[in-house]
Amino acid sequence: MENRLVDRFVSLIFAGIGIALIVQSRTLTHSAYGSNVGPNAFPTLLGAVMLLLSIILLVKTFRYKRILEKTKSLDYRKFAIFVGLMILYVFLFEPLGYVLSTFLLLIIGFQLLERGKIVYSIIIATLFSGIVYYVYVSLLKGTLPPFPEWLVF
């Protein structure tokens, strides 16, 4: 698999994070009143450990044996669609309100996974979003985005 490449890439990213931690920590104050250990000490230490660990991982990747594993064919298309759907959901969360946006998320999600049984989908999506909203907002007095203003009459 591409395990080797991925690990090499990831170890470089973490090494970068380690260096960034150390560099960023230098901009923090070095002392606190009543103490000579400032808020910079711990992140600096973490950055150093992170850098060290990612170098070890990087070195290790060169010693990986090439193991041929059966690669599963992955459905990246649907994966991406779902990520997109979630992002859309969050964007619509406040403008449309909890019930409407969640209803849409569920309906589209159900249908993306398996076409058909639209009536069931609608019933389940309506029940879920409606009940969660009612219980949480009306009974427990929690906060969820309400229905949009243009719908309230």
Place this chain on the structure above:
Amino acid sequence: MEVLDFLAQGFATAFQWRNLLFALFGVIIGTSVGVLPGIGPMSGVALLIPITSSITGGLSPEEAATSSIIMLAGVYYGAMYGGSATSILINTPGESASVVTTLDGYQMAKQGRAGEALSISAIGSFFAGIMALIGLIFLAQPLSDLAISFGPVEYTALIVLGLATVSGLAGKSMIKALIMTVAGLSLSTVGVDTITGVARFTFNQPILYSGIEFLTIAVGLFAIGEVLKTIAERDYIHGNLQKINRILPTKKDLKDSSMPILRGSILGFFIGILPGAGASIASFFSYSVEKSVSKDKGQFGAGAIQGVAGPEAANNAASGGSLIPLLTLGIPGSGTTAIMMGALLMYNVQPGPLLFDKHPQVAWGLIASMFIGNLLLLILNMPLIRVFAKIIATPPKYLLPIILAIAFFGVYAVQVTMFDLFLLIACGVLGYLLSSNDFPLAPLVLGLILGPMLENNFRRALTISNGDYMIFLGSTMAVVMFIITILWLASPAVFKVLAKNNILNKEDIHTED
């Protein structure tokens, strides 16, 4: 014996019909609230304090205090159990103590053993509760002295040990686990520093001042990550997940879990006593211990019942242990006990070193209520397991989007920011990418939880010593813990050398060479 007299009185109080009803009510509400991610024991108890006070309104103050504390104890245990249920069923830890339950509990559920996982968790919790109760009665005073003598140095050592053991237990590669741990610790430094108030790594974004919320990260990595994985691997197409075969554990399951439960209870109780350490460290420790004593390590992470029984017992015992500093010294050992303490204050019962002298009825009633709460939980949940287990019999087509919706709801309910929702999605994608490349997620979450505790104690210790790092070697207890840490981290390397010479355990070294 005076202690036993008081305890008997406590039980008499707790067994009154009214109080039993309160406890029952508490357990039911707690469980139903606990299944929602984000509403863990702490917010569950907090949400219900107003309701309790109105229900107990007609009673005399002392009685009202006892009854409401019994009900809140019920809520607490119920919520803990509800949190474990979601960990097992949909890979969504509701609070930090049930993160570790996802590792094997969810695997069990995938194999159609959700019923066993849920019931062993209830049984384990019950026994742990009883053990903690016994410990509480006989060891409260001596242990509370020991617990408070735990200073910054000892805490630092304990947390380092905890992080190291977790890194040794999850996933195939220790180096990757350690990287994830450090990444979690680094994430925990984002936000306003709790000691000095300096903003760190916030890039002037006010939203980052309060730090990165554990819940968002955990729910994103575990729940959303798992949903995305199922989608990418087309796992939902093969119809339903496994049928639920049974509800009660088999004889073999019970036999396999009895020692883990015992060990988990003892471990959990002692760790729980330390103020602030609490249930999450206890559950992680228990998991590490079980994995290291197990003859069949390959089972862990693939549905080992020991990996559910031990940690579940440990986190329940820890909540019992955390009552010790509360009752003997008036120091709340965990967030939840702090809220319970608040409930006591509402009735003018001041927890503190004088609680047992001034309000024995309340103090012992609370202890007895622990027992009742656990018992009711066991009785109530056996039938409930059937209902819970139905959840995963839902066709994945419906289940997956609903899990997404629950995850978003849980995070928004607690955080109420758009930022956390976007972070949740990012964590979901990241969780999928990391776990599919063998970077374990649990160490990252634990690092995030324990980061502030580690850092603050580390800095306190160095402040006491004027910056001299030798202070960490000045305490015997700490030195012992550091030595175990080093041995633990070094052991895979040692095993590897052994394996090269003999033919020891091919499974373990397979991916690293």
Place this chain on the structure above:
Amino acid sequence: MVKNLKSGIMVMLVLVLTVFLAACGSGSNEGAAGEATSGGSEASNYPEKPVTFIAPSGAGGAFDTALRSVTKILSDTGLVEQQMTVEPKPGGGGTVFMSEYATQDTKDDYKLFLSSPTLLINNLKKEANTPYGYKDTTPIAALFQDYGVIAVGADSEFDDLQSLFEHMKANPSELSVAGGSAPGALDHLTFLIPANEYGLDAAKIKYIPYDGKSESMTALLGGNADALASVASSVSEFLEAGKIKVLAVDAPERLPAPFEDVPTLKESGIDAEFAIWRGIFGPKEMTPEAKEFWSTKLEEMVETEEWQAELEAKGWEPFYKNSEEFEQLLADQEQRITDALKSMGMANE
């Protein structure tokens, strides 16, 4: 193509249904929807849902205790019918809470908090401060005063403040002082101001900050700190139980039991007073209705017998100031704290 058409129809259907359902649902949800948008256009029925009081300190700490007393009395006396919950929010001596409150909750009428001069100090000290001060809030009322104390463990070798200070003078950086708030914040100042007055070098006093007053008390009891700076109400139980010795109280005269044998700072020969008020604040853009509601209720509350009894029980001194008086006090105190911090080189220039 047929597939696309089908899904197009489906989406349409979904949307139509959504609108339909929403229209049905909105009738019953009007209250909830209106809540977010109204802001005093109609007659005020504030508060319509539970109100949260934030204690920007650890659970069980002084702020937490104070708020629980306040909310309990407000509801016991029937002054406020709506549920009130208290939520501790530890971290950075209140700065963590403040950064969030002053940026995200500026309009939330249902989130109030209690604070002390810490609020001012966090804004004024040089390092580790927050850009947000009392001007980013709506001061509602000051309620009472608490007094700073300096304590040591029951088996400590020190029996009075002078011997402790003498020892620290002779052996700087040997003893450590625990407190429940950030360096430069209230507990630290409770110790520093008298120590400074006595002639100790402020920079050499080792101060170990904990997340709250019960955590710092734990450190003292467990022998992980040599002295403790706290307030009277947080230590009284422990003094009564004989677990600690209180060396001095920062009060104009001796406090009632269990503090009757504890000398004041003045008696210990140190002339430095630093009174610690506790007051309730709302968000900066609080609606006039909400502000009016709480001002009235709190003014009524301080007159009740229950409140008087509570003050006595907790060892608090009555110190009621209404919104305007409170704001004046804050302005004065801001000046005084700036001066004090400047003299120690700790002011935010």
